[in-house]
Amino acid sequence: MTLRLHDTATRDVRDFVPLEAGRAGIYVCGLTVQSEPHVGHVRSAVNFDVLRRWLTASGYDVTFIRNVTDIDDKILAKGEAQGRPWFEIAYLMGRELDRALDAINVLPPTYEPAATGHVPEILELIGQLVTRGHAYPAADGSGDVYFDVRSWPAYGELTRQKVDDMEPAEDADPRGKRDPRDFALWKGWKKALEPETAAWPSPYGPGRPGWHIECSAMAARYLGPAFDIHGGGVDLRFPHHENELAQSRAAGQQFASYWLHNAWITTAGEKMSKSLGNSLLIPQVLKRVRGIELRYYVVAAHYRSHVEFSFEALDDAAAAFRRIESFLDRAGRPVVGQAEASGLPEAFADAMNDDLGTPAAVAVIHDQVRDGNRRLAAGESAEATAASVLAMLDVLGLDPADPAWAVGGASGDAKLSAAVDALVAGLLEERSAARADKDWARADAIRDRIAAAGILVEDTPEGPSWSLAEGGA
Template sequence: MAFRLYDTATRLVQTLEPVVPGKVSIYHCGLTVQGPPHIGHIRKEVVFDVLRRWLMRADLEVTIVANVTDIDDKILSKGAEQGRPWFAVAYENERALHAAYEVLGCIPPTYEPRATGHVPEMIEMMDTLIERGHAYAADDDSGDVYFDVRSWPDYGVLSNQKIDDMLPAEDAPPEGKRDPRDFALWKGHKPGDPESASWPTPWGRGRPGWHLECSAMAAKYLGGSFDIHGGGLDLRFPHHENELAQSSAAGQQFATYWMHNAMLNLSGSKMSKSVGNTLMVSEVVKRVRPIELRYYLASAHYRSIVEFSEEALVEAATAFTRIEGFVIRAAELTGPGELGIPCADFVAAMDDDLGVPAALAALQATITEGNGLTAGGDSPALRGVLGSVRSMLDVLGLDPLSPTWATSGTSAGEHEAIDALVAGLVEQRQQARADQDFATADRVRDQLTAAGIEVEDTPQGPRWSLRTKGAR
């Protein structure tokens, strides 16, 4: 296996050696569904979708688990604010997450377990930790159960911290803790909390702590030892540090490699509620096509911070349109053909810590070669280049000829209706040009442009496309 990745735990680039030859198991932390996903959340989903596609390209069987945290303080608060059951809030936002997966062309996870469906596994893990001396029930009758961080000598190894330098864990009041840094495995039921948000345990009714959920679900679906654990860099501490400690203390090997993607920033802007709403996936795909948003999120290296701006989003959309233009032109000459073999530089870049920027440079070089071949019409060389380009784009989830993107973000019925209307105007323009009535031809073209439709005159006739919103 030639794939190398930067391992967060070791801070070294290491060659991936799967626990089970020929199979790769991945767990990445899904969303806490207190709200619909914004593009900062969904960057992680795109990163791990590209990773999955690349490993599958190497004929590896990939199992990917992404949990849904559907019980949490924030979810309970949102339910109280909205006057709705907490589970209704969670389910509504889980559906929004699935819609974001779909609109951005992400392959669904192999398994997507909910925290509320795995309470028995969590109770079993707490029993094991208490028996081994690494956890304790609070003696204040709160029903809380805590992990004893000082009982685990390696606590802090993932984030490279010492216990005495850490701030207190803020997930529960300190009264019942032996050490303020101890974190909650289980939170006892409090007066005023919905009865439906609690489950019976040997320590009283309550609900799971965030960290315990992921450890229990990872073990349930991937066993005590698996290949890659990932998520956003903001999860490295305390969430992943706590996962690693409790799972290891329970006797599991847990993850061999840790992979964290960097954050999406707002170029210095404060994430106000209004700004946050405009960055919801469902809103951004109204300003650019879904495939263009995916290109924007995938094109930077996963460990690089992305500074968001509307200008950068439009620039990315324009860059992808140029890539798409070659694929469409070449396919009109040769037919779509089959996926080919990625060029060697693309393979080398992807195998080196998922180096998408260098892989895109290799893709662009191949497209430049292909552009030089289009003037000669159909040829074996052009077919070969198109197949290679489509294969590289397929790895990135960006092949415009894939059924996923066949209607460019519209439903099939909508696309057919638009096509029929545009075709009539394009025909009027063509007739006006044939009659040398250039004023009418220009007027029709201006109408199309005003409607957000670009018309390109090609040797095969006019071709139209929807213009990216905001593009100049």
């Protein structure tokens, strides 16, 4: 059976034909690490983790790249607002992201490149574009370098737009641009506004990379000039992915063969985001449900369908997954290894091969659970059915026997986490009261008591927050 994918670039469902037999290269745009990850953030990671697992189960050797944007206007602004170095913000939020993805059993990427670690490759790519006549240094002395959209006739091919219909690129002062739609490849250092640590030497003067060029350079570095699948959230189609495609092909690369985009998780019909104030941070959600239940909630929806988040729907999903676990407990939970696509029910494989049809795949799981329960009620063995259910769950990253779900591992114990959080919150309230009374000795003693338990406390504008120290209990 051939995997069919809904390619955003062609608008067609296409059979997946890899560039190299038996191998698949995937590049997924990761997060800009400027705030704590919420449910909307992790959806893309889960969706493309399922794609990776399905390709692996289907016999492909998968190289999976998911980048981190660790230098950006928003990160610099956050550091300025908090009086902290921008790289501290990026580092701490990157750790928060790692914890969130671990909590829902998202496999680590083959490589996870960060933008700041690839400035030489970025400058090399910019140089190629300048040499080919597709980029130019701004004439206003700003040190900016822009991609010349008029120089690339195919610009707009991914989203099927004409240049004249596009909004101006709002990534830099337009006075240095030949066309308002030209976008920044390199941003000159604003000495009066930006820290010296946010600038790297370049032929165009000190500065830092533009957002779009980062991904093009990192994709080429780890997957070469041509690779199979590029993925990300639907909000990245324009301008981010459109610009990636243009600059990479203008530099002479084939770039991605397939483009896949997951839809949003919304609240009140709007994209979940920090700016809307409606975000649901992962640690908060995991006080209500386990990590495996949150992952099931995300997986049960098709990656291209918009999901309106509600706690009622989340609770329903958790209850549905617990019914699966209950059957496995009663059937004895046979141990299964890594699933092979050939050993999976045909209906499940058909669903997954139909543009990763996880809703239909999950329905197959529940059908088998019902059949297994009937067997158990009749006094028959359901071991084979349980093995089949576990094999399907394994493909979706939902096998309860996976060591990643062990206490202290990916999900942790939700009740234990809630209890610890309540205890630490109580101590932090005592510390805040002591600070309000200017009883610094008592406040410091409470902080030392918390630190002795292997817990780090960070004072933020929103109040104190805590996390486990490296090697903490």
